[in-house]
Amino acid sequence: MSLNVEHHEPRVLPSEKPIRLLDNAGHALHGRETGGFELPPVERLLDLYRRMVIARRFDVQVTALTKQGRLATYPSAYGQEACEIGVVSAITADDWLFPTYRDSIALLTRGLEPGEILQSFRGDWHNGWDQHAHRTAAMATPLATQALHAVGLAHAARLRNDPIVTLTYLGDGATSEGDAHEAFNFAAVWQTPTVFLVQNNQFAISTPIARQTHATTLADKAVGYGMPGYHVDGNDVAAMFAVATAAVDRARSGGGPTLIEGLTYRIESHTNSDDPTRYRAPRDVEHWKRRDPIERLEKYLVSEGALTDDVRAEITEAGETLAARTRDAMSESPELDPLELFDHVYATPRAALAEQRSALEAELAAHAGHAAHAREEVAAR
Amino acid sequence: MSTPVTEPATDAAASAPQPLTMAGALNAALRDAMADDDRVVVYGEDVGPLGGVFRVTDGLQAAFGDERVWDSPLAEAGIVGTAVGMAMYGLRPVVEMQFDAFSYPAFEQIVSHVAKMRNRTKGRVSLPMVIRIPCAGAIGGVEHHSDSSEAYWAATPGLTVVMPSNPADAYSMLREAIDSDDPIVFMEPKSRYWSKAELSLPVRTAPMNRAQVVREGTDVTLIAYGPTVRTALDAAAAAEAEGLSIEVVDLRSLSPFDDETVGASLRKTTRAAVIHEAAQFGGYGAEVAARLTERNFFHLAAPILRITGYDIPYPSPKLEEHYLPTPDRVLEALASWEWDLA
Numbered sequence: 001m002s003l004n005v006e007h008h009e010p011r012v013l014p015s016e017k018p019i020r021l022l023d024n025a026g027h028a029l030h031g032r033e034t035g036g037f038e039l040p041p042v043e044r045l046l047d048l049y050r051r052m053v054i055a056r057r058f059d060v061q062v063t064a065l066t067k068q069g070r071l072a073t074y075p076s077a078y079g080q081e082a083c084e085i086g087v088v089s090a091i092t093a094d095d096w097l098f099p100t101y102r103d104s105i106a107l108l109t110r111g112l113e114p115g116e117i118l119q120s121f122r123g124d125w126h127n128g129w130d131q132h133a134h135r136t137a138a139m140a141t142p143l144a145t146q147a148l149h150a151v152g153l154a155h156a157a158r159l160r161n162d163p164i165v166t167l168t169y170l171g172d173g174a175t176s177e178g179d180a181h182e183a184f185n186f187a188a189v190w191q192t193p194t195v196f197l198v199q200n201n202q203f204a205i206s207t208p209i210a211r212q213t214h215a216t217t218l219a220d221k222a223v224g225y226g227m228p229g230y231h232v233d234g235n236d237v238a239a240m241f242a243v244a245t246a247a248v249d250r251a252r253s254g255g256g257p258t259l260i261e262g263l264t265y266r267i268e269s270h271t272n273s274d275d276p277t278r279y280r281a282p283r284d285v286e287h288w289k290r291r292d293p294i295e296r297l298e299k300y301l302v303s304e305g306a307l308t309d310d311v312r313a314e315i316t317e318a319g320e321t322l323a324a325r326t327r328d329a330m331s332e333s334p335e336l337d338p339l340e341l342f343d344h345v346y347a348t349p350r351a352a353l354a355e356q357r358s359a360l361e362a363e364l365a366a367h368a369g370h371a372a373h374a375r376e377e378v379a380a381r
Numbered sequence: 382m383s384t385p386v387t388e389p390a391t392d393a394a395a396s397a398p399q400p401l402t403m404a405g406a407l408n409a410a411l412r413d414a415m416a417d418d419d420r421v422v423v424y425g426e427d428v429g430p431l432g433g434v435f436r437v438t439d440g441l442q443a444a445f446g447d448e449r450v451w452d453s454p455l456a457e458a459g460i461v462g463t464a465v466g467m468a469m470y471g472l473r474p475v476v477e478m479q480f481d482a483f484s485y486p487a488f489e490q491i492v493s494h495v496a497k498m499r500n501r502t503k504g505r506v507s508l509p510m511v512i513r514i515p516c517a518g519a520i521g522g523v524e525h526h527s528d529s530s531e532a533y534w535a536a537t538p539g540l541t542v543v544m545p546s547n548p549a550d551a552y553s554m555l556r557e558a559i560d561s562d563d564p565i566v567f568m569e570p571k572s573r574y575w576s577k578a579e580l581s582l583p584v585r586t587a588p589m590n591r592a593q594v595v596r597e598g599t600d601v602t603l604i605a606y607g608p609t610v611r612t613a614l615d616a617a618a619a620a621e622a623e624g625l626s627i628e629v630v631d632l633r634s635l636s637p638f639d640d641e642t643v644g645a646s647l648r649k650t651t652r653a654a655v656i657h658e659a660a661q662f663g664g665y666g667a668e669v670a671a672r673l674t675e676r677n678f679f680h681l682a683a684p685i686l687r688i689t690g691y692d693i694p695y696p697s698p699k700l701e702e703h704y705l706p707t708p709d710r711v712l713e714a715l716a717s718w719e720w721d722l723a
Contacts, residue, residue, distance in 0.1 A: 152466025182459035344504040347562035
């Protein structure tokens, strides 16, 4: 393998009209709008539908738990299920995902448990799962920083001749960050097997996409780096899955990185502490609710006779089971050990940290002593 | 200068003593580390055919190929950020920031991820990577080529920050840094790159997290690191003629700080001054003075002094001599104490 790859994609701008395989009424499309991508088989679409419905049930449940105060915060992906689920479903268990804080529902598809996914939002620790076991990095909070990790890991795998792909999620706002530019460029120069999913949900907290970029589409940016870019209807899971699958296959076979923009909409607020009525009209939200990704696929599956009552019932039950597991996990209050704060900072032990750990230990013991004393006094009265 | 103290049995037979610059010693350390461990990769700006602007990576690409040593795009956040991903996958990347003012674009990656990954993952994901930063001045560099950024890194929990002052330590500490499971900010004082020593490789000096007494004395402890170790030794030699016995401690590691070695020296001499090129306000010397005072106040005969650069941006080449701490300025500062040497 040479690092000096002489490989240039045709300099074709992504289509201004998003690639789409199903229209909003659930009709299969043909011709130019499909960008040459084929509708995935109905069994695959049914599986994606199942995952999206369950993911939404989870998302709604977690938003409710957050309003009840069980979680410190939760960035919802309601309305973005086609991007979230469609793209992550295109990689295998051996591939790596580098998510952001908005991608909880994609992690369900990676096999993570609600308790693992939500540990950081509950405030227990900054990350709640074994990254290597799930081949899923911690959710990145500083925007676009994780894209570079995805490129670096992909390059390392390539140097080791491991045929894996790295997938990283970004938002529209993150494309303005320098790290996004550097990640796109490094990936293209090194031809790493990396897929960038930009979920253009049209708002970075309150800042609309028009104040983020002057480009016609975010996928246009790919052309300048010498990699293919696709502007896709992000509420069409069939299109998202088809485009992502092609990008993953290309990456795995040595064809380098791809930038996929999914044009979607954030139905919920940024997090529970946000007030979207200050920056967008309710009618805009209603407009996008009528473009719901789950309903669109449902219409198609019904028309194909694939969504029977039995299947619906099974999916609903699976969603309720997950919601119950989520409630159970979030009603647990695991005992946190403050002394663990010192235990993982360095692989090489430090005297100064051991001193500070002892100081906190003494403080905790003193508090426990005071509390016991107070209880005795109350009991004595 | 530190004397070799140990030589691991696993290393190849020592070479005959040869004169080696610090740049040459660093180059040898990289070469030996790469030969010993195929997980070690080296990349950055101009580190390939050119061998780095200071020639620290000279010949490495020819020796190990462009899958082990390569020129990256010119983007420091990209260099460090991709190294995070490589380290996650089990490689041991050694990346170069060309000059320390050019490391600032990587600040977010270093502070938000390199420093925090191990803690974030409860120790499940370590980042064994080395970020080499040529640092400090006295090389006649134009703006942005002579910064001292050590206080930024040392103030960041999760980072280990070391700075050798001589060729033997440069070799030994870089080998140790590459072998470490912790991410290391490895600072190389540019003005010492061409300093020479007779070395038999592979040389191993004291562990990199320990300070070293590099000159013994009884009256004053001069605490220095990197480029100012030479300054302190020169000041000590000049003071000897005047009957003042100066002990010089080379910190070597800025984070962690070796309280034990430095504290012991201070308690012996009862007076100390810390010397660095960086500006004084909020500089690394402030931490040194504060923690030594907290722990040794009743042993002190005088306040701990900071002999540093001024609180100004690093000057242009024709003015840097007025900025840098010199042996004369060190001795002047020591004379400002009330002495009762009877």
